[in-house]
Amino acid sequence: MGYFNVPIVxxxxxxxxxxxxxxxxxxxxxxxxxxxxxDLPFAQLLAQEVVPASTLARxxxxxxxxxxxxxxxxxxxFGYRTIADVLNSMRGLYTTTDRRYAYMGGxxxxxxxxxxxxxKVLIDGYPTQDSLFNQAYIDESGLIDLELVERVxxxxxxxxxxxxxxxxxxxxxxxxxxxxxxxxxxxxxxxxSHGGRQQRLxxxxxxxxxxxxxxxxxxxxxxxxxxxxxxxxxAPQDGWARGQDGERSRRLYGKWSYEGWTLAAAQVDxxxxxxxxxxxxxxxxxxxxxxxxxxxxxxxxDADLSLFLSSSSSVYFGQYAYSNRREFEDFxxxxxxxERQFEAxxxxxxxxxxxxxxxxxxxxxxxxxxxxxxxxxxxxxFSPLGVxxxxxxxxxxxxxxxxxxYVTDEYRFDPRWSLxxxxxxxxxxxxxxxxxxxxxxxxxxxxxxxWKMSYSEAFRMPNADExxxxxxxxxxxxxxxxxxxxxxEWTPRIRLTATVYDYQRHDLMLNGLAVGRSQSYGxxxxxxxxxxxxxxxxxSAAWQKASDIQAQDLANSPDWLxxxxxxxxxxxxxxRAAFEGQYVDSRLTLxxxxxxxxxxxxxxLSSERxxxxxxxxxxxxxxxxxxxxxxxxxxxxxxxGRDALRMDGRTYWLQVTYDL
Numbered sequence: 001m002g003y004f005n006v007p008i009v010x011x012x013x014x015x016x017x018x019x020x021x022x023x024x025x026x027x028x029x030x031x032x033x034x035x036x037x038x039d040l041p042f043a044q045l046l047a048q049e050v051v052p053a054s055t056l057a058r059x060x061x062x063x064x065x066x067x068x069x070x071x072x073x074x075x076x077x078f079g080y081r082t083i084a085d086v087l088n089s090m091r092g093l094y095t096t097t098d099r100r101y102a103y104m105g106g107x108x109x110x111x112x113x114x115x116x117x118x119x120k121v122l123i124d125g126y127p128t129q130d131s132l133f134n135q136a137y138i139d140e141s142g143l144i145d146l147e148l149v150e151r152v153x154x155x156x157x158x159x160x161x162x163x164x165x166x167x168x169x170x171x172x173x174x175x176x177x178x179x180x181x182x183x184x185x186x187x188x189x190x191x192x193s194h195g196g197r198q199q200r201l202x203x204x205x206x207x208x209x210x211x212x213x214x215x216x217x218x219x220x221x222x223x224x225x226x227x228x229x230x231x232x233x234x235a236p237q238d239g240w241a242r243g244q245d246g247e248r249s250r251r252l253y254g255k256w257s258y259e260g261w262t263l264a265a266a267q268v269d270x271x272x273x274x275x276x277x278x279x280x281x282x283x284x285x286x287x288x289x290x291x292x293x294x295x296x297x298x299x300x301x302d303a304d305l306s307l308f309l310s311s312s313s314s315v316y317f318g319q320y321a322y323s324n325r326r327e328f329e330d331f332x333x334x335x336x337x338x339e340r341q342f343e344a345x346x347x348x349x350x351x352x353x354x355x356x357x358x359x360x361x362x363x364x365x366x367x368x369x370x371x372x373x374x375x376x377x378x379x380x381x382f383s384p385l386g387v388x389x390x391x392x393x394x395x396x397x398x399x400x401x402x403x404x405x406y407v408t409d410e411y412r413f414d415p416r417w418s419l420x421x422x423x424x425x426x427x428x429x430x431x432x433x434x435x436x437x438x439x440x441x442x443x444x445x446x447x448x449x450x451w452k453m454s455y456s457e458a459f460r461m462p463n464a465d466e467x468x469x470x471x472x473x474x475x476x477x478x479x480x481x482x483x484x485x486x487x488x489e490w491t492p493r494i495r496l497t498a499t500v501y502d503y504q505r506h507d508l509m510l511n512g513l514a515v516g517r518s519q520s521y522g523x524x525x526x527x528x529x530x531x532x533x534x535x536x537x538x539x540s541a542a543w544q545k546a547s548d549i550q551a552q553d554l555a556n557s558p559d560w561l562x563x564x565x566x567x568x569x570x571x572x573x574x575x576r577a578a579f580e581g582q583y584v585d586s587r588l589t590l591x592x593x594x595x596x597x598x599x600x601x602x603x604x605l606s607s608e609r610x611x612x613x614x615x616x617x618x619x620x621x622x623x624x625x626x627x628x629x630x631x632x633x634x635x636x637x638x639x640x641g642r643d644a645l646r647m648d649g650r651t652y653w654l655q656v657t658y659d660l
Contacts, residue, residue: 064440079604079619091540108520108546113633130320160436160458179214180206184659193651195223231641241275267295337382375464452485516549558585589643598628
């Protein structure tokens with residue numbers, strides 16, 4: 001057992017999410033009324049961005065999957081600060097952190113230290129992952145402040161047919177706001193636990209000629225904590241990492257749109273001090289800073305070429321740089337310090353056409369070219385006096401060019417039936433070509449009930465880091481996915497979603513060879529509701545069973561996840577109170593040690609209207625100050641006690657915003 005494996009309640013851990021949902025079922029059943037959910041039917045909510053027909057080419061909400069959405073209103077009501085916060089509230093997803101980065105997990109993925117992940121993260125359709133590690137940046141290293149986000153969409157299941165590499169098990173699409181939505185110059189300041197503070201300046205406006213502009217810059221800093229690690233509590237160390245948890249993040253974002261043209265750019269520069277000593281070779285309680293610089297420029301043009309033909313064209317450029325510096329514990333070989341500097345640069349073209357020439361068909365044709373022309377790794381080493389050691393310098397570089405063709409068709413052959421079929425072919429300069437097919441059948445058995453059945457196959461190319469370390473044996477991994485979805489609008493304000501799925505993955509790396517296989521299967525259930533007085537509810541339970549390439553239970557994969565999000569407007573002064581509960585079942589560490597389950601409670605108070613331009617949010621996370629552990633990704637010797645990391649107790653965030 002871990003250091004903090006304390007039972008949370010006496011009932012069986014597997015029954016807690018189900019009991020929670022049964023209680024919610026009873027309360028919701030009493031709330032029948034003709035008012036629409038959030039004043040919009042669910043279909044309109046999913047498609048609220050779609051105005052011209054050309055946006056169909058990039059609107060993933062129409063996917064034949066169990067789409068989950070968190071809106072800007074949810075983000076504000078529950079005080080979310082990062083994309084990781086948003087994902088933790090979503091059905092079947094969870095995140096972990098090693099105090100460097102936050103990592104996604106769910107549906108049988110989330111292995112400790114898995115930078116690549118298996119879900120593709122997009123900002124308005126732009127693929128945000130870097131080309132070195134394919135890392136999804138969802139914490140303070142992310143590219144965008146949540147105040148600029150209109151909604152976050154999660155589309156589970158393979159997305160490789162349209163989105164290609166890295167969309168192995170799903171898509172996260174972040175839809176940004178428009179300048180006209182902000183319609184002000186906005187100043188914001190925030191204070192947080194552990195010396196955290198943030199400042200943001202944003203400007204948004206829609207001009208008389210129809211042009212729309214959004215500009216924003218922000219700065220976040222945190223002094224961090226002094227953290228205790230009992231495994232290092234032996235002389236001469238006392239187990240405390242002091243002054244090694246600081247963080248700084250600076251962001252710039254801009255978006256301009258006019259008559260079908262959209263130009264967006266973003267840049268983030270984040271430095272994080274790592275207190276948890278991720279390497280067995282490094283010296284504990286010494287500076288271990290990591291720095292990530294990420295930026296992109298994306299130009300898109302949407303046009304209706306004719307009554308039956310639409311186009312969506314985009315060209316994008318991206319850059320990424322990573323660096324760290326560490327001190328070795330044993331420098332008998334004359335090497336005391338090491339410095340890593342990695343760089344990547346890429347550009348791409350993506351052209352989509354949507355045709356409606358044939359009755360009852362919506363045909364999408366696409367071509368994508370991507371050139372990862374710079375993938376460079378540079379390691380330098382230094383003597384105890386800080387003198388560079390040229391003989392030990394390591395330089396490596398690589399590149400990749402990828403050409404892709406894809407086609408999908410939505411065929412509505414009956415008023416209640418539609419068939420979705422698609423295939424994509426990707427040809428990379430360093431790999432053999434790969435096919436990604438998808439077939440889905442959608443049946444609307446009644447105006448309130450929809451069934452979705454799908455089968456798909458997808459792949460993930462080895463990233464540059466894997467190719468560098470595994471050389472020619474690095475190969476794509478594949479997945480075959482089956483999914484059944486049932487969606488029912490109990491009333492116009494209450495929606496139920498149930499899903500069962502099965503993923504079979506193969507050609508996973510095992511001892512440097514692509515021979516491993518794994519399986520994950522599970523089910524998910526979600527309730528969404530809205531009452532006339534403004535109360536909003538979203539609750540879910542997810543069960544998953546996942547095995548690794550050795551047919552053992554997958555590490556860091558909880559069997560059960562439970563979520564409860566409930567917000568209610570207060571009668572006095574236009575405030576909203578929000579309650580969030582999260583349950584995560586027990587998980588195995590890399591040493592096959594089981595960590596205890598935990599439940600967290602978060603409370604948020606937010607203003608729903610502005611007073612003379614002023615508004616505020618106060619959020620308290622982990623209100624009950626639960627002590628719990630996360631699975632550690634660090635590859636230390638067995639029995640070292642480094643297979644788990646203690647997470648934060650109670651924290652707060654206070655933000656005040658003023659619109660000029």
